[in-house]
Amino acid sequence: MANSIINLFFIITLVAVAPLCFSHSTNGGYLYPQFYDRTCPQAQQIVKSIVAKAVANDPRMAASLLRLHFHDCFVKGCDASILLDSAGTLTSEKRSNPNRNSVRGFEVIDEIKSALERECPQTVSCADILAVAARDSTVLAGGPTWVVPLGRRDSKGASLSGSNNNIPAPNNTFQTILTKFKLQGLNIVDLVALSGSHTIGKSRCVSFRQRLYNQTGKSRPDFTLDQSYAAQLRTRCPQSGGDQNLFPLDFVSPTTFDNTYFKNLLSFKGLLNSDQVLVTKNQESLELVKRYAESNELFFQQFAESMVKMGNISPLTGRRGEIRKNCRKMNS
Numbered sequence: 067m068a069n070s071i072i073n074l075f076f077i078i079t080l081v082a083v084a085p086l087c088f089s090h091s092t093n094g095g096y097l098y099p100q101f102y103d104r105t106c107p108q109a110q111q112i113v114k115s116i117v118a119k120a121v122a123n124d125p126r127m128a129a130s131l132l133r134l135h136f137h138d139c140f141v142k143g144c145d146a147s148i149l150l151d152s153a154g155t156l157t158s159e160k161r162s163n164p165n166r167n168s169v170r171g172f173e174v175i176d177e178i179k180s181a182l183e184r185e186c187p188q189t190v191s192c193a194d195i196l197a198v199a200a201r202d203s204t205v206l207a208g209g210p211t212w213v214v215p216l217g218r219r220d221s222k223g224a225s226l227s228g229s230n231n232n233i234p235a236p237n238n239t240f241q242t243i244l245t246k247f248k249l250q251g252l253n254i255v256d257l258v259a260l261s262g263s264h265t266i267g268k269s270r271c272v273s274f275r276q277r278l279y280n281q282t283g284k285s286r287p288d289f290t291l292d293q294s295y296a297a298q299l300r301t302r303c304p305q306s307g308g309d310q311n312l313f314p315l316d317f318v319s320p321t322t323f324d325n326t327y328f329k330n331l332l333s334f335k336g337l338l339n340s341d342q343v344l345v346t347k348n349q350e351s352l353e354l355v356k357r358y359a360e361s362n363e364l365f366f367q368q369f370a371e372s373m374v375k376m377g378n379i380s381p382l383t384g385r386r387g388e389i390r391k392n393c394r395k396m397n398s
C-alpha cells in the first residue's frame with residue numbers, strides 16, 4: 067500500500083516535470099521572439115515591407131505565403147525544407163502531390179532573403195522568414211497578429227515522401243486528417259482553427275472535382291455540398307479538362323481573413339471535402355466550427371495560438387542545420 071502510494075507520487079511528479087525537461091526538443095522551447103534583436107534588429111521590418119509589396123501586387127500572395135509555412139512545418143518540422151530545389155541526390159519537395167502546380171511564393175521568399183543577406187549576412191534563417199511572412203500575410207489580409215518565436219535553422223535535406231504522406235489531402239477522411247495533425251502534435255482545436263486559413267486563397271478544380279461528379283464512386287455528387295453552389299462550380303470545373311482553373315476557397319470574402327469560412331461550412335458551401343467534413347463527420351469539430359462562425363474574435367485568438375504551435379514543430383536549433391545563404395540550396 068505504502069509502496070503504491072510512493073509509486074503514484076513518483077508518476078505524478080514525472081508527469082508534472084516531464085514537459086519542462088522535454089519542451090526544448092519537442093515543442094521548440096529554444097525559439098524566442100527576440101532571437102535577432104541584437105544580430106539583425108531590422109529583420110522583421112524587412113520581411114514585412116517585402117511581403118506588403120508582394121501582397122499589394124497580388125492579393126493572393128498572402129494566402130500562398132501562409133500555406134508555404136504550413137507545408138514546410140508538416141515535413142521534418144519548420145526547417146525550410148520546402149524551399150530547396152532539386153540538386154544532386156536531393157529531390158525537391160516542390161514535386162510532391164500537394165505542392166506540384168500548386169504552392170507558390172518562392173520568388174517573394176528569395177527577395178526577402180537577398181535583402182536580409184545584404185543587411186545581415188548569414189544570420190536570418192529561411193525557416194524564420196517563412197514563419198514571419200505567414201504572420202505578416204495574415205495581418206495584411208485582415209487577420210489577427212501574434213508574436214513569432216524565432217531561432218529556427220535551415221535543413222540540410224528535404225523529404226519528398228514526407229511531403230506526400232504528412233500533408234493532408236483534400237479527399238482524406240476526417241479521421242485521416244486529424245491523425246496527420248496529431249502526428250505533428252496538433253489537436254482537433256488546432257485542426258479546426260488552422261483550417262480557417264481557407265478564408266483566403268484559391269484552389270484548383272482538380273482538388274475538389276471528385277465532389278462535383280463522383281464522390282463515392284457511384285457517379286453521384288457529394289450531397290453535403292449545397293447543390294446550387296455545386297451547379298455553379300461545375301460551369302468552370304468540368305468533368306474533364308480545366309484542372310488548373312482557380313476558385314476562391316471562401317467565395318463570400320475571398321481575400322479577407324475573417325470567419326466567413328466557418329459560416330460557409332454551416333451552409334454546406336465549403337469548397338474542399340476536407341473543409342466540409344469538419345461539420346459533417348465529427349461532433350466536436352462541428353461545435354468548434356459553430357463557435358468560430360459565431361465569434362470572429364474567438365477564431366482570431368485561437369488561430370494565433372495554433373499558428374505559434376504549428377510554428378514550433380521540431381525546429382532545428384543550436385548547432386543543428388545551418389543558415390542558408392540562398393533559400394533554394396544548401397550552403398555546400
Ligand code: HEM
Nearest residue numbers: 129130133136168234235236260263267268269270273340
Ligand atoms: C486540414 C487539412 C488541409 C487540407 C486537406 C488542405 C488542402 C488544401 C488544398 C487542396 C488547397 C488548394 C490547392 C490547389 O488546388 O492548388 C489548399 C489551399 C490553401 N491552404 Fe490548405 N489544407 C489544409 C490545411 C491548411 C492549413 C493548416 C493551412 C495554413 C495554416 C492552409 C492554408 C491554405 C491556404 C492559405 C491556401 C490557399 C493558397 C493559395 O491561394 O495559394 N491549409 N489547401
Ligand SMILES: *[C@@H]1O[C@H](CO)[C@@H](O)[C@H](O)[C@H]1NC(C)=O
Nearest residue numbers: 235236237238239272276281
Ligand atoms: C483522392 O484523390 C487522389 C488524387 O486525385 C486519387 O488518386 C485518390 O484515389 C482519391 N482517394 C479517394 C479515397 O477518393
Ligand SMILES: *[C@@H]1O[C@H](CO)[C@@H](O)[C@H](O)[C@H]1NC(C)=O
Nearest residue numbers: 279280281282283284285286
Ligand atoms: C467514378 O468512380 C469510380 C470509382 O473510382 C469509377 O470506377 C467510375 O468510372 C467513375 N465514374 C465516372 C463517371 O467517372
